[in-house]
Amino acid sequence: MLDLLTYDFMQRSLLAAAMVGGLCSLVGVFVVLRGLAFVGAGTAHAAFAGVALAYLMGWPPLLLAILFGLVTVWISGWVEEKGTMKLDVSIGILYTTTMALAILFIGLMKTYNAEVYGYLFGNVLSVTPEELRIIGGLAIVVVGSIVLFSKELYFIAFDQEMAEASGVPARRIFFLLLTLVALTVVVSLKTVGAILVFAMVLIPASTAYQLTNSLSTLTWYSLMIGVVCSVSGVLLSAILDIPSGPAIVLLSTLVFFFSIILSPKRLRQPIPAH
Amino acid sequence: MPSHVSASSQPIIRFDHASFGFTGVIALKDLTLTIAAGEFVGVIGPNGSGKTTLCRAVLGLMAPVEGHLHIFDCACDELRCHHRAKIGYLPQKGVVDRNFPVTVLETVMMGRYGAMGLFRRPGTSDRAIAMESLAHVGMERHKDSALGHLSGGQQQRVFIARALAQQPQVLLLDEPTTGLDITTQHNVIELIEHLHQELGLTVLLVTHDINMIRTRVDRLVLLKTRLYAAGPPADVLKAEILREVYGKDLVITEKDLIIVEDYHHHHH
Numbered sequence: 356m357l358d359l360l361t362y363d364f365m366q367r368s369l370l371a372a373a374m375v376g377g378l379c380s381l382v383g384v385f386v387v388l389r390g391l392a393f394v395g396a397g398t399a400h401a402a403f404a405g406v407a408l409a410y411l412m413g414w415p416p417l418l419l420a421i422l423f424g425l426v427t428v429w430i431s432g433w434v435e436e437k438g439t440m441k442l443d444v445s446i447g448i449l450y451t452t453t454m455a456l457a458i459l460f461i462g463l464m465k466t467y468n469a470e471v472y473g474y475l476f477g478n479v480l481s482v483t484p485e486e487l488r489i490i491g492g493l494a495i496v497v498v499g500s501i502v503l504f505s506k507e508l509y510f511i512a513f514d515q516e517m518a519e520a521s522g523v524p525a526r527r528i529f530f531l532l533l534t535l536v537a538l539t540v541v542v543s544l545k546t547v548g549a550i551l552v553f554a555m556v557l558i559p560a561s562t563a564y565q566l567t568n569s570l571s572t573l574t575w576y577s578l579m580i581g582v583v584c585s586v587s588g589v590l591l592s593a594i595l596d597i598p599s600g601p602a603i604v605l606l607s608t609l610v611f612f613f614s615i616i617l618s619p620k621r622l623r624q625p626i627p628a629h
Numbered sequence: 630m631p632s633h634v635s636a637s638s639q640p641i642i643r644f645d646h647a648s649f650g651f652t653g654v655i656a657l658k659d660l661t662l663t664i665a666a667g668e669f670v671g672v673i674g675p676n677g678s679g680k681t682t683l684c685r686a687v688l689g690l691m692a693p694v695e696g697h698l699h700i701f702d703c704a705c706d707e708l709r710c711h712h713r714a715k716i717g718y719l720p721q722k723g724v725v726d727r728n729f730p731v732t733v734l735e736t737v738m739m740g741r742y743g744a745m746g747l748f749r750r751p752g753t754s755d756r757a758i759a760m761e762s763l764a765h766v767g768m769e770r771h772k773d774s775a776l777g778h779l780s781g782g783q784q785q786r787v788f789i790a791r792a793l794a795q796q797p798q799v800l801l802l803d804e805p806t807t808g809l810d811i812t813t814q815h816n817v818i819e820l821i822e823h824l825h826q827e828l829g830l831t832v833l834l835v836t837h838d839i840n841m842i843r844t845r846v847d848r849l850v851l852l853k854t855r856l857y858a859a860g861p862p863a864d865v866l867k868a869e870i871l872r873e874v875y876g877k878d879l880v881i882t883e884k885d886l887i888i889v890e891d892y893h894h895h896h897h
């Protein structure tokens with residue numbers, strides 16, 4: 356097992372997994388608390404549609420993925436704010452429409468393109484040094500924004516109207532959060548794929564949610580669970596020769612079920628009234 | 630006993646023929662009302678009378694569609710962050726998710742965030758203010774407890790502490806006693822009265838429970854999509870005015886208790 360670690364590709368994929376795992380689990384804290392799970396899942400499919408269009412037209416895939424992802428989250432956020440349509444309906448429509456576009460774009464391609472499918476299913480073991488640099492760069496942007504605006508992000512996740520009322524620019528922070536979700540999804544697309552990326556956003560934070568009643572503790576737990584599960588998943592996938600995306604996600608799911616069983620929240624009863 | 634407001638008290642909230650709502654649906658029409666610094670004002674009225682709209686307007690979440698609203702001598706649509714922080718707000722219960730993973734101290738610290746502004750990290754002084762706010766509501770022992778593990782009355786105290794952590798001039802409370810048992814209701818109202826006197830806070834208390842506040846407030850404001858009456862409780866709580874506003878839902882008992890039927894159903 357140790358000689359695996361001497362390979363360049365293995366070092367790259369472990370580094371990518373750690374960064375993507377950390378990034379997803381950190382953004383996931385706010386996604387779970389603010390109740391944006393469905394929005395993010397829709398974004399992943401929209402970003403994939405962007406990738407498919409890029410390959411069809413010969414444009415840069417990452418750029419189009421970001422563009423499609425951002426437009427989708429902003430529309431979702433706008434619909435949520437307006438409250439004129441139920442969010443699950445509007446996202447459901449966006450979700451399937453973008454997926455239809457992706458399938459259409461792939462169908463229009465004259466030849467089979469394996470790289471496109473790489474974005475759908477992900478393969479962290481094939482991460483190139485250049486992709487690693489892009490992941491690193493965007494990770495710095497996203498983590499930097501979260502650190503810079505953490506108190507406002509926590510506040511809007513807890514109670515957006517209250518935050519607005521007490522002078523926090525809550526709407527702008529909400530759209531910042533949506534933007535960070537889109538960037539995170541796009542960064543993670545190549546490593547875990549459009550279908551599974553959202554598990555990496557949701558599961559670590561949901562696992563941490565079971566284990567603590569403090570916002571700061573929740574964030575650290577989520578980050579640790581995300582990084583450890585991603586890195587362990589990649590190692591498992593290399594050792595057992597199984598695809599990396601499912602290895603990471605299934606391992607995280609296993610940890611999640613353990614957290615439910617061990618959750619102090621299930622065991623503790625609320626203090627009775629008075 | 631209601632505290633007395635001197636004639637020289639300066640107005641801090643001033644509605645001037647202000648209407649609020651959306652196109653076609655006016656929730657509150659042609660409101661002219663001045664609230665002076667240090668007053669304890671109760672806002673009453675039936676369901677859908679515009680009480681919550683009044684709150685949202687004072688919070689700066691809603692600009693008047695007609696007329697003007699001045700808060701701290703600032704036109705509402707120009708209300709800046711540091712002005713908003715001067716209004717501590719207790720939202721209606723049930724807005725907050727009971728299972729949200731947050732501690733009492735983390736909740737109260739959020740009261741500092743608006744006043745601090747962007748890019749600043751909470752420091753020791755913010756923490757000290759939060760602890761002091763918790764002490765004001767008698768909850769400092771529970772600072773590390775999970776918010777979701779507290780009783781309804783304790784949670785209200787924590788949310789009042791969060792409002793206090795803004796170091797506000799005005800405390801705006803939207804139905805602070807709803808969903809609490811009778812003893813806890815009295816405790817919460819007494820706490821609010823105490824904060825009004827101790828900290829010299831201007832208090833705007835929105836409630837359906839007229840009997841709970843009638844002996845404690847300086848002034849009552851009676852709304853039903855417009856301002857029906859405003860003044861000392863004795864002047865506002867006249868049978869003919871109340872009957873006009875509440876209609877057949879109103880029962881006044883021999884002991885002079887005012888019972889409003891639709892709320893009665895709500896509670897029991």
